[in-house]
Amino acid sequence: MANFAKLxxxxxxxxxxxxxxxxxxxxxxxPASGIGKYWRLSAKAIRLARHGCTNRPFYHVVVMERRxxxxxxxxxxxxxxxxxxxxxxxxxxxxxxxxxxFWIGKGAHISQPVAELLGISGxxxxxxxxxxxxxxxxxxxxxxETKVTE
Amino acid sequence: MFQTIIKPIxxxxxxxxxxxxxxxxxVQYHRKPxxxxxxxxxxxxxxxxxxxxxxxxxxxxxxxxxxxxxxxLVRKFIMNDVxxxxxxSSADHVIVTPEEQVADMxxxxxxNNAWNASIAENRKQRLEKAxxxxxxxxxxxxxxxxxxxxxxxxxxxEAVRLEKSLAKTFILKHNLDExxxxxxxxxxxxxxxxxxxxxxxHGRTSxxxxxxxxVTAAN
Numbered sequence: 001m002a003n004f005a006k007l008x009x010x011x012x013x014x015x016x017x018x019x020x021x022x023x024x025x026x027x028x029x030x031p032a033s034g035i036g037k038y039w040r041l042s043a044k045a046i047r048l049a050r051h052g053c054t055n056r057p058f059y060h061v062v063v064m065e066r067r068x069x070x071x072x073x074x075x076x077x078x079x080x081x082x083x084x085x086x087x088x089x090x091x092x093x094x095x096x097x098x099x100x101x102f103w104i105g106k107g108a109h110i111s112q113p114v115a116e117l118l119g120i121s122g123x124x125x126x127x128x129x130x131x132x133x134x135x136x137x138x139x140x141x142x143x144x145e146t147k148v149t150e
Numbered sequence: 151m152f153q154t155i156i157k158p159i160x161x162x163x164x165x166x167x168x169x170x171x172x173x174x175x176x177v178q179y180h181r182k183p184x185x186x187x188x189x190x191x192x193x194x195x196x197x198x199x200x201x202x203x204x205x206x207x208x209x210x211x212x213x214x215x216x217x218x219x220x221x222x223l224v225r226k227f228i229m230n231d232v233x234x235x236x237x238x239s240s241a242d243h244v245i246v247t248p249e250e251q252v253a254d255m256x257x258x259x260x261x262n263n264a265w266n267a268s269i270a271e272n273r274k275q276r277l278e279k280a281x282x283x284x285x286x287x288x289x290x291x292x293x294x295x296x297x298x299x300x301x302x303x304x305x306x307x308e309a310v311r312l313e314k315s316l317a318k319t320f321i322l323k324h325n326l327d328e329x330x331x332x333x334x335x336x337x338x339x340x341x342x343x344x345x346x347x348x349x350x351x352h353g354r355t356s357x358x359x360x361x362x363x364x365v366t367a368a369n
Contacts, residue, residue: 101232104225104228104229104232105229105231107229124221125216125217125224126217127217128214131213132213
C-alpha cells in the first residue's frame with residue numbers, strides 16, 4: 001500500500017497513522033462521506049456545497065442541517081454538479097435518487113438551485129426559473145439575429 | 151483621508167501622463183468603504199427602477215403557482231411512500247428462528263474453516279520459501295565474513311612485517327649517544343644551487359661537498 005502521508009505536500013495530521021492520507025485531499029474541507037452531526041427533528045436541506053477552487057466551481061449535492069454553513073461536515077452527499085461545460089459541451093450532474101427520496105420523505109427542504117436541477121433531471125416538476133431562463137435566452141438570441149440581419 | 155488609500159496610478163495612465171503631461175487621473179482599485187458617506191455627486195441621483203414586464207410577471211406567477219402545487223403533491227406522495235416502506239420493511243428488525251440461527255452459524259463456521267485451511271496452506275509454503283531464502287543468505291554472509299577476515303589478516307601481517315623492517319633503524323635508549331655522535335660527526339647541508347649546465351653545487355658549510363656532487367653527477 002502506498003504511504004500517502006510521506007508523499008503529501010503539506011503534513012496532514014491524522015489521528016491514526018496507519019490510515020494513509022491522500023496528498024490531494026482538501027485540507028480545510030471536511031470529508032464528503034457524511035460525518036455531520038444533526039438533530040433528529042432539526043430542519044435539513046438538500047443543497048449545493050461549493051467545492052472546487054478559484055474560478056473553477058464544483059458542487060456537491062449534500063444533505064445538511066439547514067442552519068449550517070456549507071463548509072461544515074455534511075450529513076450525506078447525494079450527488080455532484082459540475083457547472084462548467086466539458087469538452088462535449090455537457091454539464092455533468094449526478095444524483096443518488098434513492099437517498100434523495102429518503103431525505104424528502106424525512107421532510108428535508110430543497111434549495112432552489114437543486115430544485116431546478118431535479119426538475120431538469122425529471123425527478124421534480126420543472127422549476128419556473130428554468131422556463132424563464134429559457135425564454136429570456138430565446139429572446140436574446142432573436143434580438144442578436146435581428147441585429148445581424150439589419 | 152480618502153487620498154491615503156488610493157493606490158498608484160496604473161500603467162495606461164502613466165503613459166498618458168508622459169504623453170500629455172496634463173491630466174492626472176487616479177484609478178481606484180477598490181470600492182467605497184461602507185462607512186463613507188454618499189458622494190456629493192450621487193446625493194440627488196435617483197436610480198432607475200428596473201422595468202417590470204407585466205406579461206412575464208403574470209406568466210411567472212402562474213408557473214410558480216402550478217409548480218408549488220405540484221411540488222407539494224410530489225413531496226406528500228414521497229413522504230407517504232417512504233413512511234409506508236419503513237413500516238413494512240424489516241431492515242431494522244430481522245426475525246430469525248433459533249434453527250435458522252444455528253444453521254447460519256454452522257454455514258459460517260464451515261466457510262471460515264475452509265478459508266482458514268487454505269490460508270494455512272499458503273502460509274506454510276510461504277514460510278518454507280522464506281526459511282530457505284534466509285538459509286542461503288546466512289551461508290553467503292558467512293562465506294563473505296571468512297573472506298573478509300582472511301583479507302584483514304593478510305593486511306595485518308603485511309603491516310607487522312613492514313614495522314619490523316623499519317625497526318632496525320630506530321634510535322633507542324642504548325644507541326642514542328652513538329647516533330648523536332654520528333650526527334655531529336657527519337653534518338649534512340641541504341642548501342644547494344644549480345648552474346646552467348644542470349650541475350648541483352652543494353652548501354656553504356658542509357665538508358663533504360665533493361662527495362655529494364659526485365653522487366648527483368652519477369644520478
